Amino acid sequence: EDKVVQSPLSLVVHEGDTVTLNCSYEVTNFRSLLWxxxxxxxxxxxxxxxxxxxxxxxxxxxxxxxxxxLFSILNITATQTGDxxxxxxxxxxxGNTGKLIFGQGTTLQVKP
Amino acid sequence: EAQVTQNPRYLITVxxxxxxxxxxxxxNHEYMSWYRQDPGLGLRQIYYSMNVEVTDKGxxxxxxxxxxxxxxxxxLILESPSPNQTSLYFCASSLWVSSTDTQxxxxxxxxxxx
Numbered sequence: 001e002d003k004v005v006q007s008p009l010s011l012v013v014h015e016g017d018t019v020t021l022n023c024s025y026e027v028t029n030f031r032s033l034l035w036x037x038x039x040x041x042x043x044x045x046x047x048x049x050x051x052x053x054x055x056x057x058x059x060x061x062x063x064x065x066x067x068x069x070l071f072s073i074l075n076i077t078a079t080q081t082g083d084x085x086x087x088x089x090x091x092x093x094x095g096n097t098g099k100l101i102f103g104q105g106t107t108l109q110v111k112p
Numbered sequence: 113e114a115q116v117t118q119n120p121r122y123l124i125t126v127x128x129x130x131x132x133x134x135x136x137x138x139x140n141h142e143y144m145s146w147y148r149q150d151p152g153l154g155l156r157q158i159y160y161s162m163n164v165e166v167t168d169k170g171x172x173x174x175x176x177x178x179x180x181x182x183x184x185x186x187x188l189i190l191e192s193p194s195p196n197q198t199s200l201y202f203c204a205s206s207l208w209v210s211s212t213d214t215q216x217x218x219x220x221x222x223x224x225x226x
Contacts, residue, residue, distance in 0.1 A: 004154075032212060042116075042202060042217035043155075088154065098143050098162070098209035099170060102154035 002027040006089050006103035014111050017079050021106045023089030024071040033072050034100065035063055036088040043088055046074070079110045114139045116218035118203050124224045125193055133188045133221050135203030141216075143209045144186040148172065148199040149220075155202065161186055162209055193225040 036043035093099035145160035157170030
């Protein structure tokens with residue numbers, strides 16, 4: 001069964017800290033892995049990763065994929081209180097259904 | 113403004129009372145889907161639609177129906193809601209089934225079934 005597992009499930013840090021969120025997956029015929037940020041509303045897209053070793057970067061956020069070890073990490077440097085959210089990892093269903101298979105999410109709280 | 117809208121945003125109802133959650137997108141997207149989000153389980157797909165009049169089951173379709181009579185609308189119907197359908201529901205759309213990186217999510221509908 002295809003599945004996505006995120007760790008940790010929750011994390012509390014202080015402003016300025018750097019955090020690393022983990023996402024491991026088991027899926028046949030991998031196509032892509034996506035990261036989303038969810039702040040008490042709809043998930044908003046952060047990154048899509050399809051190739052190993054190529055870092056995607058947007059401001060203080062970056063992400064990389066390891067297709068050999070079947071995981072991805074999301075890094076956030078110099079965290080701010082506005083980074084507090086649930087971060088979701090998902091992989092694209094290989095059956096061409098458009099379905100995203102989500103992990104449980106990591107709840108990040110950044111304290112001032 | 114490009115968006116996916118859902119109504120209602122919040123709903124408290126009782127077991128067995130039929131309800132419909134509407135979803136509409138203004139981007140001329142072919143692909144639409146419904147997810148439910150539950151604590152500890154992430155988002156799980158309920159139904160999806162590749163195009164008008166084409167719908168199919170996702171991972172958790174039991175107790176739900178959908179229809180796609182027009183491209184822009186994809187309502188979710190609960191014929192006889194039960195408490196285990198208490199959840200946060202998201203509608204999503206994208207231009208094509210393969211456009212997963214540009215999948216727009218609606219604002220969510222929080223449903224409580226008593």
